[in-house]
Amino acid sequence: MIHFNHVTKIYEDNKALALEDVSFHVEKGEFVFLVGHSGAGKSSIIRMLLCEETPTEGEVIVNGHNIGALSRKEIPFLRREIGVVFQDFRLLPSRTVYENVAFAMRIVGASTRQMRRRIPELLNMVGLSRKSKAYPNQLSGGEQQRVSMARALANNPSILIADEPTGNLDREKAAEIMAILEDINNRGTTILMATHAEKLVNEMHKRVITLDMGHLVSDEKEGGYTVGV
Ligand code: ADP
Numbered sequence: 129m130i131h132f133n134h135v136t137k138i139y140e141d142n143k144a145l146a147l148e149d150v151s152f153h154v155e156k157g158e159f160v161f162l163v164g165h166s167g168a169g170k171s172s173i174i175r176m177l178l179c180e181e182t183p184t185e186g187e188v189i190v191n192g193h194n195i196g197a198l199s200r201k202e203i204p205f206l207r208r209e210i211g212v213v214f215q216d217f218r219l220l221p222s223r224t225v226y227e228n229v230a231f232a233m234r235i236v237g238a239s240t241r242q243m244r245r246r247i248p249e250l251l252n253m254v255g256l257s258r259k260s261k262a263y264p265n266q267l268s269g270g271e272q273q274r275v276s277m278a279r280a281l282a283n284n285p286s287i288l289i290a291d292e293p294t295g296n297l298d299r300e301k302a303a304e305i306m307a308i309l310e311d312i313n314n315r316g317t318t319i320l321m322a323t324h325a326e327k328l329v330n331e332m333h334k335r336v337i338t339l340d341m342g343h344l345v346s347d348e349k350e351g352g353y354t355v356g357v
Contacts, residue, residue: 129318130154130177130287135186137172137342146172148342149186154320156286159313161329162322163355164339170322173339174291177210177320179203191286208236211280211288211317215295217272219264225251225275226260232282250278254308270301277308281317288312290321294328302328326353 130153137147147169154160162170175181176188176195188195193206219228229247238246251257254274264272273293280288290309294302306328313319323329329336329352336351337344346354 129156129158129191130320131187131189132173133187133189135176135183135188137169137176137181138184145342147183147339150339150342150344151186152337152344152347154318156318157313157316159310159319159332159334160321161332161334161336161351161353162320162339163324163329163336163353165355167341168339169342170339171291174212174289174320174322177287177289178212179206208283209286211283211285213273213276213280213288213290213293215292217264217269217276217296219272219275219279221264224261224263225256225267225278228264228275229279229282232279236283238283246282247278250281253281253311254278255304268301269297270304273297273301273305274308277305277312281312285317287318287320290319290323292323293321294323294325299327306332324355326355329353 132150132152135147135150136145138145162173164170176183177190179195179198182196190206191209220231223231226247229250230243233243251260254277256271256274259267259271294305302325309319333350336348338346338354
């Protein structure tokens with residue numbers, strides 16, 4: 129599903145290595161936390177999965193596709209396999225909850241009929257059935273993040289990437305987001321979540337990959353948050 133084979137990443141304008149000889153594999157249906165200090169290399173990994181960067185050395189294979197060898201035409205098709213949620217939600221402020229999710233489906237050519245069937249299902253899954261006509265600024269941060277999760281899942285991706293999804297939320301709201309992520313994972317979606325939320329990581333007992341200055345320093349099956357101070 130996701131294979132990083134001896135991946136090194138050097139940005140042209142930055143002589144330091146962002147990643148050095150990083151290898152890990154994620155199977156379908158896994159839930160993996162990616163932890164490490166700022167600058168450890170988490171975003172570089174995420175950007176490669178989203179086809180926004182290519183490895184300088186080594187291979188990144190996602191669902192059988194080699195990220196370093198994709199043609200421009202192939203990128204949008206692979207991107208559909210991957211949903212993503214960000215710390216700052218990134219919703220369209222002038223669109224309702226329903227329209228924000230519909231927007232993601234329209235991009236891939238879904239019909240109005242498909243949207244009418246799928247969007248209520250998605251909003252139900254994230255507990256927002258009653259808010260479909262609300263605008264983002266009428267929602268709490270936790271609700272906005274739940275909209276962004278519905279949007280990320282709209283096209284049935286096999287992988288969901290969550291980049292610090294609870295970073296702007298209080299503990300209670302963060303716990304709600306984690307419960308939904310766990311539900312999504314139980315339905316078969318592979319999840320990779322980058323985070324600094326030590327307590328959440330320790331409570332979930334999931335696989336934890338720890339990065340430090342571009343190196344993968346641990347990869348534990350039911351791990352905890354072990355980023356040094
Ligand atoms: P994290 O997400 O864990 O904070 P990053 O992957 O963003 O880590 O950064 C890893 C290293 O790569 C850092 O030293 C950072 O300064 C550098 N880096 C990240 N993105 C770029 C970029 N676009 N250009 C140059 N250097 C970058």
